[in-house]
Amino acid sequence: MGKIELLRGNYAASYGAKLSKVQVITAYPITPQTSIVEVLANCCASGELDAAFVRVESEHSAMSAAIGASAVGARVFTASGSQGLLYMAEGVHWAAGARLPIVMAIVNRALAAPWSVWTDHQDAISMRDSGWIQFFAKNNQEVLDTIIQVYKVAEDVNVCLPAMVNLDGFILSHTVMPVDIPEQEEVDDFLPPRPPGAPYELDSNNPMTYGNIADPTCYDEFRFSMHEAMQYSKKMIKKTTREFERKFGRNHGALLEEYRCTNDAEIIVFSMGTMAEEAEIAVDILRDEGIRAGSAKVRVFRPFPTEDIIRLSNGLKAILVIDRNLSFGLGGAVASEIKASLYQEKRKPFLRERVMGLGGRDVTAEIIAEEMEKTLGMVEKEEEVVIYE
């Protein structure tokens, strides 16, 4: 049993990294991420955490240093978000191609222009095709737990991919919630140190060259091996979630977390991050009114939980997808993935997508409940779907 403390989301991320006994931390400030690395700086300074704390001069270098450190076999952590994530984008793709199990907390923040420090998922979604495993947490407990879990997934010899744990800026990062902090011994038991001699490791006793030119006869194989690893990681995520639940008694869903998604449900709302927390309250409101509603939190955006979504959509009257991101000229990213997932299905429910909460605009349970009711109303009327009003 751990102890329960009131923690900000950022502190939960720091404690997740600390409990995972990370060995190298590369740090560069950006609002609203900064306190994650500040807490870790204190942990390193006080000796609570035996890690190298590298104060780099940019996010690009934060990722580059993380790449170098992970290549030697250290367990590496960094954190960023928004413009910072974009600035390190080159390294983000590189880390995945180099198959390095770096874990990065992303405090989701809207992108400029115009400047905004408030949350949306545009930053992380822009890294969709980078080859990173992407988790989105709905509360601070999940932030802490996911960081511990995801090292186990990322470092698996058959996965060897980096992972980002996303938390909504301010809504989680700067909001205190009760968080059960597990004991170090329990975490050690769950997550052993990164094993030496991992694949793709730099060692002068086994000198290898990594990342040199791959011509068209073999580049394709490198990329498909990433795809296979990503697909395989679904199994690892499910396995790790079960193991974690057995040990710590908490389950935030593996790839997808279901809330009141009963067999007779007529509508399910899909969302990511803190909107899922609101969506669950919305479901309660609707259930009280006699509407058979459910909520599904897409916990992992990559690899995408296609199979879970197909299973859940079976027998539904309608789906509402709320996206906190916008792919200009198309719509929300989660909605388009769900639509793609359902394309081959013979019987598809009515699907309505809404893009909401950009730049930190509040998305409350009441708003979501209203949207769900509207969606059900539209099933009969066959109205045209508009993604915003």
Next chain:
Amino acid sequence: MSKLVQKFGTDEWVLPGNASCPGCSAVLALRHILKVLGKDTYLVIPASCSSVIQGVYPRTASAIPSYNVPFASAASAASGIRHALNVVGKKGTVLAFAGDGATYDIGLSTVSGAAERNEDIIYVCYDNSAYSNTGVQKSGATPIGAWTTTTPTGREGWPKDMPLIMAAHQVPYMATASVGYLNDLQRKVKEAKDIEGFRYIHILAPCTTGWLFPPSQTIKVAKMSVLTGFWILFEAERGMIRLTGPSKRLKDPSKREPLEEFLKLQDRFKDITPEQKKALQEWIDFQWTIMHWKMIEYLEKQP
């Protein structure tokens, strides 16, 4: 047996059959650097000629662990490798081997950052004074009057003074070197190897492809760059500068070869205008003036 071979052995860490151009001085420099640094060297290669020279997967021209990283990542990736070696308890020297594009231009902030943090790495800039790997475009290092594909009428304006920028970081050790003087280069690498903290070595690396001279002339061009005073050999500990090798006696301008002796070897200066030539000579004279000031500072600080 030459003095060099006696000192640093016959082990080769850059393998034959690599993909460098004939007469390439970058790979020559790397070969002789690695002879000094030896087996436990972790090589970091950003986008550059070196990323091609090492060859195409699954082959490699590197007999030491080598890591390719993005263009502006050499110093930061090397920093990460250093810290991780320390925490996992492995010994070794970390060597970032980057071109002038990566050092002067796109990666300047990372080199500066690593220097300021005093990362325990050796950063080598092999300076062929252009983006040679992409087919010779002007970089921050391209000298006045030199042709590149993006300065078809010769580069105008002064290049960046990268060696003194690094000296101004007051790092534990920095030096300039030339492939024309391998003894001097290897001594400096040895010096760097034995010092802890950030070490910077800047090698002027004549490029047959970019400077347009026959592959057989590399060493001659390199030597002449020093003897004309175009390239000054010096080293600095914590910003305290002293001249080395032939540059020691070249303080006296009358001891220098005429600039023409360097320019005429290379077709990149074939169409240099008299104004550009004059500007180039003024730039060189100014470099030496700065050098004098720095040395006076140094002498004044001596006890």
